[in-house]
Amino acid sequence: MSQATELVKLTAAQMAAKIKAKEVSSRELVDAELDVIESAEPSIEAFLHVSADEARAQADAFDAKLAKGEAEGLPELAGVPIAIKDMIVTKGIPTTAASKILEGWVPPYDATVIEKLKAAGMPLLGKTNLDEFAQGSSTEHSAYQLTHNPWDTERVPGGSGGGSASAVAAFESPLALGTDTGGSIRQPGALTGTVGVKPTYGGVSRFGAIAMASSLDQIGPVSRTVLDAALLQEVIGGHDKRDSTSIPMDVPALAAAARQGAKRDLKGVKVGLVKELAGEGFQPGVEARFNEAVKLLEGMGAEVVEVSCPRFPYALAAYYIIMPSEVSSNLARYDGMRYGLRVMPPAGVPQTAANMMSYTREAGFGDEVKRRIILGTYALSAGYYDAWYGKAQQVRTLIIEDFAKAFEQVDVLISPTSPSTAFKFGEKMDDPLAMYVNDIATIPANLAGTPAMSIPAGLSDDGLPVGFQFIAPQKRDELMYKPAAALEAALEEQWGGPIHQSLKTPWLESLNK
Amino acid sequence: MPTFTREEIEHLDDLARIALTDEEITRLQGELNVIADSINKVQEVASDDVPPTANPIPLEAYLRPDVAQTPLTQEEALSGAPRAQAGMFVAPQILGEE
Numbered sequence A: 001m002s003q004a005t006e007l008v009k010l011t012a013a014q015m016a017a018k019i020k021a022k023e024v025s026s027r028e029l030v031d032a033e034l035d036v037i038e039s040a041e042p043s044i045e046a047f048l049h050v051s052a053d054e055a056r057a058q059a060d061a062f063d064a065k066l067a068k069g070e071a072e073g074l075p076e077l078a079g080v081p082i083a084i085k086d087m088i089v090t091k092g093i094p095t096t097a098a099s100k101i102l103e104g105w106v107p108p109y110d111a112t113v114i115e116k117l118k119a120a121g122m123p124l125l126g127k128t129n130l131d132e133f134a135q136g137s138s139t140e141h142s143a144y145q146l147t148h149n150p151w152d153t154e155r156v157p158g159g160s161g162g163g164s165a166s167a168v169a170a171f172e173s174p175l176a177l178g179t180d181t182g183g184s185i186r187q188p189g190a191l192t193g194t195v196g197v198k199p200t201y202g203g204v205s206r207f208g209a210i211a212m213a214s215s216l217d218q219i220g221p222v223s224r225t226v227l228d229a230a231l232l233q234e235v236i237g238g239h240d241k242r243d244s245t246s247i248p249m250d251v252p253a254l255a256a257a258a259r260q261g262a263k264r265d266l267k268g269v270k271v272g273l274v275k276e277l278a279g280e281g282f283q284p285g286v287e288a289r290f291n292e293a294v295k296l297l298e299g300m301g302a303e304v305v306e307v308s309c310p311r312f313p314y315a316l317a318a319y320y321i322i323m324p325s326e327v328s329s330n331l332a333r334y335d336g337m338r339y340g341l342r343v344m345p346p347a348g349v350p351q352t353a354a355n356m357m358s359y360t361r362e363a364g365f366g367d368e369v370k371r372r373i374i375l376g377t378y379a380l381s382a383g384y385y386d387a388w389y390g391k392a393q394q395v396r397t398l399i400i401e402d403f404a405k406a407f408e409q410v411d412v413l414i415s416p417t418s419p420s421t422a423f424k425f426g427e428k429m430d431d432p433l434a435m436y437v438n439d440i441a442t443i444p445a446n447l448a449g450t451p452a453m454s455i456p457a458g459l460s461d462d463g464l465p466v467g468f469q470f471i472a473p474q475k476r477d478e479l480m481y482k483p484a485a486a487l488e489a490a491l492e493e494q495w496g497g498p499i500h501q502s503l504k505t506p507w508l509e510s511l512n513k
Numbered sequence B: 001m002p003t004f005t006r007e008e009i010e011h012l013d014d015l016a017r018i019a020l021t022d023e024e025i026t027r028l029q030g031e032l033n034v035i036a037d038s039i040n041k042v043q044e045v046a047s048d049d050v051p052p053t054a055n056p057i058p059l060e061a062y063l064r065p066d067v068a069q070t071p072l073t074q075e076e077a078l079s080g081a082p083r084a085q086a087g088m089f090v091a092p093q094i095l096g097e098e
Helices: A003-008 A012-020 A026-044 A052-067 A112-119 A162-169 A186-192 A226-236 A254-261 A284-299 A312-333 A353-364 A367-379 A385-409 A432-439 A443-448 A478-495 A506-512 B006-015 B022-044
Strands: A047-050 A082-085 A124-128 A175-179 A195-198 A219-223 A270-274 A303-307 A412-416 A452-459 A465-471
Touching: A003 A026, A003 A506, A012 A026, A012 A226, A026 A047, A026 A052, A026 A124, A026 A162, A026 A506, A047 A162, A052 A124, A082 A162, A112 A124, A112 A226, A124 A162, A162 A175, A162 A186, A162 A219, A175 A226, A186 A195, A186 A452, A186 A465, A195 A226, A219 A226, A226 A254, A226 A452, A226 A478, A254 A478, A270 A284, A270 A385, A284 A303, A284 A412, A284 A452, A284 A465, A284 A478, A303 A385, A312 A367, A312 A385, A312 A432, A312 A443, A312 B022, A367 A385, A367 B006, A367 B022, A385 A412, A385 A443, A385 B022, A412 A478, A432 B022, A452 A478, A465 A478, B006 B022
Parallel strands: A082 A124, A082 A175, A270 A303, A270 A412
Antiparallel strands: A047 A124, A175 A219, A195 A219, A195 A452, A412 A465, A452 A465
């Protein structure tokens, strides 16, 4: 094996340790990942833009800092490279939200999370693919390309953050950022055998995250291990005055919780199995891996009880009213005036600003985005507001109450992350509802603002990864990191190593030739 | 129960400023009625006395100190403009003269 293929298989924490020990430089890690990206992209297509020059320059700057002894006090992940979902703005690096309406846009500012990564000396490898404006569950709604699932390149990587998940699964990057509005970090995590975390709403600044549904959106980590996600959330988390929904509190001790969890002692931890997130609609192979993992939690001393969240069956309906309503409002800003695409009306149509907007938006938005804008415009229009939007907001209260009651009994809740493993391209594109049902287990956490994460639970009978979801109470993200790390350690002992050792990686082998 | 008529969708595309094609309107009509059937379920569960939730973690709004900043220069603010001239965005005519 070449040095590059060995390096890229390390976890982010291992990379960081090697940087600290001066066994490897940040530049060497960046070069190794760029080699893998070049080799993997023809078959994976996770990246919309690779920022190789910027990444090398950032790595060199960090290495120089380290050599001068000026890297003291930086986060543990200093010098480790990362990929960014193209829903997060990056100064000087094109940002498109995978939409034609933003094609070629180069943001004049950085998101807060990008500023934090830069301050931590973490080089940005590039921007990853997604469903247009993060709207979808398969990344097929990208206006630019299909991203392939590294476990089976005929299948989707999930969505909307399929690019970030596939990049991390395929060893193109040890880490990535995602955004999660209804499961867009966690469901791709489940489908690609990676870890995906949606922090508490307001736990990570949304300044510079392109807005989809502002009361649901949250930026979070994508990684191959629970500890890596914890370390990354500690870098990007914390209060930001530029985001009025940012919670004024310090980031909890997440890495410490993950490290404690890795000791595999869960005595005193109470775990609630959500009755409503199982059974009908969940593939038997998904349920089998989930149930085996539950046994492992019990084996480590956790007390597992069944809890009922009786209003969860209404979460999907409430979500598909609240989310499109906020989408229709947020996406009104794409009007062809100040940035992005402008399409003038055809000859014979008055060349007015209003008509320009209509033709720009017709040309710039894809099918799913249009569907949601029209649905949201309807839900917010006079006469229907109370029946739909008002009712959905009340259901949201009931979901929060269900969580509150459940968390009176237990510390964390668990469920499968996604009802199915990765599906084939095109399978659900003609049936919006079938696509929406993918998020049935992930949506409640967005509605309630609670933190939640998905970790790999093994491979289903079809050979594809299954995700296991933990949900913790608001502002208590550390409570899910501990049992998640414990379960990961127990599963890896069973498997004799991480889940990725079962992944066939021809793009790495070709690098060795 | 809400149903989407063709006229309704034409009205909505006008409100949302999207010049949908006839074919798109036909397709959307079918899809939106299926989606409407499904999400109409929200009517079933919440009684009128349940308070609505807009933000799951409400925070008290605060004002930041009123200190002048230059987050973007004029050049940066105009850098993505489809058309700019003399330091300004250029818009098509706002008032119709047809």
